[in-house]
Amino acid sequence: MFVFEDLKRILLDGAGADEGVDLDGDVLDTSFEELGYESLALLETAGRVEREYGVKLDDSVLTNSVTPRTLIDVVNAQLSARAGVA
């Protein structure tokens, strides 16, 4: 299970956080772009998620409009599919 706390930790490690952005607030449906993360920050974050969780995030997921909720759902869908196979 990949939850927002995991994503937050990875975001902070890989890309930090803008002053004025509160990741503890209600940000699940706010796009990464609005949260101050440009495409490279998203690429770095995705790379870290892939490494840690053994998933593969398609480039089509990593658009400017992607939100934390979408990313978390994509990761969990892959994790549960893998659990189902096993």
Next chain:
Amino acid sequence: MTAAVVTGLGVTAPNGLGAEAYWRATLSGTSGIARITHFDPGRYPARLAGEVKGFEAKEHLSSRLLPQTDRMTRLALVAADWALADAAVRPKDLPEFDMGVVTASSSGGFEFGQGELANLWSRGGQYVSAYQSFAWFYAVNSGQISIRHGMKGPSGVVVSDQAGGLDAVAQARRQIRKGTRIVLTGAVDACICPWGWVAQLASGQLSTSDDPARAYLPFDRAAHGYVPGEGGAILVLESAESARDRGVRVYAEVAGYAATFDPKPGLGREPGLRRAIGLALAEARVPPGEVDVVFADAAGIPELDRVEAEAVTAVFGPRGVPVTAPKTMTGRMYSGAAPLDLAAALLAMDTGLAPPTVNVDPSPKYGLDLVVGEPRRIRSRTALVLARGHGGFNSALLLRNPNT
């Protein structure tokens, strides 16, 4: 033609963080050269460096910037912030295309690059930071400063080793003459990491002494190499009209500049430094007798010291002008060295004091009037800064005090 004037400076030096701390240390002869602490230098032939001490990037920069910046960029961003504050420039209040950034670089973000190359080699490509794409790039300081302050005017990076620190300021001046109002310029370098260190060792010019007081002795009979340093200075260069309109203090005008290239070795032709000095003075229409102090390149290599002394004495006569090398307290900082010398020259003109060259017992054979021991009171109409780069680059830049 529009005059380009310096209205702000930001300093990150091995012997002082911030212009005030740097100047206090420099006038008192306090050196920042010591055994390397960034890594264990025990197995390397050269073990001393001028490291910037007490710099905590997270005290100055947001956590968004830390994962994507090399040390040189963190230092440069902070120096740029300080320079803007000193000049009372608030970039948000100015049109974004009226402001540019032109810095110099000598290598790039080597410490960051080394870390990511180590990840690539030992763990695989997926472990390499996405920010490696630009964090080690030699133009990254200009880019990050430009992004931070929304400066979209003419920008770039100049690479000519140590001479680049002056060449960047000259390029910034060109942009101001063409109509840009403000250009942040200067340079900060920081490559005291194992990869940067072995690259520098290859020159064969680093001092292998372990005594900080005997390692870097330009114009001394005991000269045997130099000590590298890190840091530099960022300057706010501005059109004289803009500075007047804003009613801000002007440190000095960039009144003259020239760059020359040495002839091919072995031809017996004169090196290019004397010509660079002469051309810079001619552009400013300042006769040698009106130059009040010279900040020397001060290679610390006997042959290069001789060439510089011959050029200076050819223009100014034997012992004809006070010469100093405060970089004896910082080490040679690659592209950051000459901008730091410009900062020292501006502060020297401001205070009427030439800072000393430390540890050096001047060899009489060079015929230089070297400022040693303690600061010397000087007239402060003009100051000349010299810089040379590996491979034959020579640059000279003359600053003129508008208040005399």
